Amino acid sequence: MKKQSFTVTLLGCVVLLIGLMAASLRWGADQTSLHNVWQAVTAAKTTNLDQQIVRTIRVPRVLGAALIGTALAGSGALMQSVTKNPLADSGLLGINAGAGFLLTICLAFFPHLTTLQTTAWAVVGAAMSAALIFAISTMQQTQLNPSTLVLAGIAISSLFTALSEGLALVGQLKQDLAFWYFSGMGAVSWSQLNHLGPWLLIGLIVALCLAPSLNIAYLSDNTAHSLGKSLPVLRALALVTVVILSGVSVALVGTITFVGLLVPHLARFLVGTNYRRVMPITLLLGASLTVAADLVARMVNPPQETPFGIIIALIGVPCFIYLARKEPHYAE
Amino acid sequence: MAKLIDARHIQVGYAQHPIINDLSITISRGQITTLIGPNGSGKSTLIRAMAKLLKIDQGVLTFDDQNLTTLSHKMLAKKLAVLPQTTQAKPELTVAELVTFGRLPYRKPLSGLTALDREKIDWALTKAHLTTLKDRPLTNLSGGQRQRAWIAMAIAQDTDTIILDEPTTYLDLPHQLEVMQLIQELNQSADRTIIMALHDLNHAARFSDNLIAIKDGALAASGTVNDVMTAENLRRIFNIDATLIAYEGRPLILTYETATPAEDVQ
Ligand SMILES: Nc1ncnc2c1ncn2[C@@H]1O[C@H](COP(=O)(O)OP(=O)(O)OP(=O)(O)O)[C@@H](O)[C@H]1O
Ligand SMILES: [Mg+2]
Numbered sequence: 001m002k003k004q005s006f007t008v009t010l011l012g013c014v015v016l017l018i019g020l021m022a023a024s025l026r027w028g029a030d031q032t033s034l035h036n037v038w039q040a041v042t043a044a045k046t047t048n049l050d051q052q053i054v055r056t057i058r059v060p061r062v063l064g065a066a067l068i069g070t071a072l073a074g075s076g077a078l079m080q081s082v083t084k085n086p087l088a089d090s091g092l093l094g095i096n097a098g099a100g101f102l103l104t105i106c107l108a109f110f111p112h113l114t115t116l117q118t119t120a121w122a123v124v125g126a127a128m129s130a131a132l133i134f135a136i137s138t139m140q141q142t143q144l145n146p147s148t149l150v151l152a153g154i155a156i157s158s159l160f161t162a163l164s165e166g167l168a169l170v171g172q173l174k175q176d177l178a179f180w181y182f183s184g185m186g187a188v189s190w191s192q193l194n195h196l197g198p199w200l201l202i203g204l205i206v207a208l209c210l211a212p213s214l215n216i217a218y219l220s221d222n223t224a225h226s227l228g229k230s231l232p233v234l235r236a237l238a239l240v241t242v243v244i245l246s247g248v249s250v251a252l253v254g255t256i257t258f259v260g261l262l263v264p265h266l267a268r269f270l271v272g273t274n275y276r277r278v279m280p281i282t283l284l285l286g287a288s289l290t291v292a293a294d295l296v297a298r299m300v301n302p303p304q305e306t307p308f309g310i311i312i313a314l315i316g317v318p319c320f321i322y323l324a325r326k327e328p329h330y331a332e
Numbered sequence: 333m334a335k336l337i338d339a340r341h342i343q344v345g346y347a348q349h350p351i352i353n354d355l356s357i358t359i360s361r362g363q364i365t366t367l368i369g370p371n372g373s374g375k376s377t378l379i380r381a382m383a384k385l386l387k388i389d390q391g392v393l394t395f396d397d398q399n400l401t402t403l404s405h406k407m408l409a410k411k412l413a414v415l416p417q418t419t420q421a422k423p424e425l426t427v428a429e430l431v432t433f434g435r436l437p438y439r440k441p442l443s444g445l446t447a448l449d450r451e452k453i454d455w456a457l458t459k460a461h462l463t464t465l466k467d468r469p470l471t472n473l474s475g476g477q478r479q480r481a482w483i484a485m486a487i488a489q490d491t492d493t494i495i496l497d498e499p500t501t502y503l504d505l506p507h508q509l510e511v512m513q514l515i516q517e518l519n520q521s522a523d524r525t526i527i528m529a530l531h532d533l534n535h536a537a538r539f540s541d542n543l544i545a546i547k548d549g550a551l552a553a554s555g556t557v558n559d560v561m562t563a564e565n566l567r568r569i570f571n572i573d574a575t576l577i578a579y580e581g582r583p584l585i586l587t588y589e590t591a592t593p594a595e596d597v598q
Pocket of ligand 2: 376377529
């Protein structure tokens, strides 16, 4: 693809995201004017009630949605490249479920932990899952076998999801957990963003810096070595980034699947397979998808919120099926 | 002749399972040295050891007068390019993208291609006759075209030494010849040291300066082509009875039969 058309696509994605974020600030259970949105975002002080709602509730919600979308999509792109597996995604591989499990333990037994502490445990959970999956899938082969990896991931994911639900039942946490699972982006507050946003930002910057190297992730370890690059080091860096991004996302809004699987495919469909281009587009589209899904979740049946995951699936599944059919070699 | 590689009593293998035992060889700078030997004799294993892709369990291997263990992969990548026997890449990768990987040892993190990078990439594409195919994805190429794309990547690396493990696999006769002539040209006009493994003994005899014959992980013979390509050596190494003639001062195998067991001859 030409450099120019990439720039156009990139700008298009930026405009799309800004448009969706503005729309998401304006519409919701409670409508407001774009003027109020502008004032709420830019003015130093505001006394208007609408503007205050936008500022204290919607702005963090929309920012949170955007950040989480980039985090999930970015982890998807990292995982898909370093595992050479187009189906890899922190949701499908059980990394999110691992984070969710430790988070459930925190909610059940240690309800007084701070946000930062519970998040740290979620990251530990994500790391635990990642370690388990890689241990299982490398047990026999020296190199990661793509289908073993996905099977191991699905098994781990089911295990941790079941454990979390069991624990919730026993600990009578149904209410708390349901709130946390179904509240979607509504759970994101300014204080959470202040605490956790920086971690997501660091993860995203690392993901962008790794992007050029992801192109060689598809070579054999030996070929990479003879070009002076180490794929084991690249894989380790990518995995640590994924663990942080997905652990923090899960701590903020619960386990969201599909974004990480879908968005990198969409980006490759638009700009080809060079990760220098795929990564920025993936991050922008990931944010757009979650912001859009969050907006729709609020608009379908106000003032009730439709569960976020349902919206993502409704938007995502048809897209994914379309893309999967377009690219036959993904079946390999 | 100056020594480029000097291996002294090396042992190399996979996970405690030695394949090459107590092997000592030297490879001269500026020459074409070809490894020959039956399937599974250890040619690729030796190549991996020389390229620092496998650990040398015992003995010492010096490359360019430096102990290989003291050279980092990054430093080595500027001195030595390797075409492995089996290759692996993203199927959608284009020829030009693959060849661009050859410039990785020289590129700074997060920066674009320099003018020199572009020049070397174009040079490699031209040398490998791939200019018209450069935007094609690797999946859409024939086996031979794909092989040439990988060779072009090694050429773009612009190293003094190039190691090729069976570079003519998948190629038809004219393309085999083309690759061998390309390798010869790199050696003669660009003064590259070439180390390769070949199964075609006539090509090995025609294009090499020196031969190293490996059998069962041990050195079976080494020296100039005329020293190594003898009927006795071929019988000992490959278990064949070859009819050899001299053609333009080099041995040529006219035909060969499975060797009759030594007892029957007597
Ligand atoms: N990755 C590996 N792990 C374990 N053993 C291996 C590995 N690669 C090769 N071997 C073994 O090492 C021995 C030498 O193999 P090698 O590939 O070096 O032979 P070769 O001379 O290159 O053969 P060919 O002509 O078939 O390419 C063989 O017995 C082979 O089974
Ligand atoms: Mg071999």
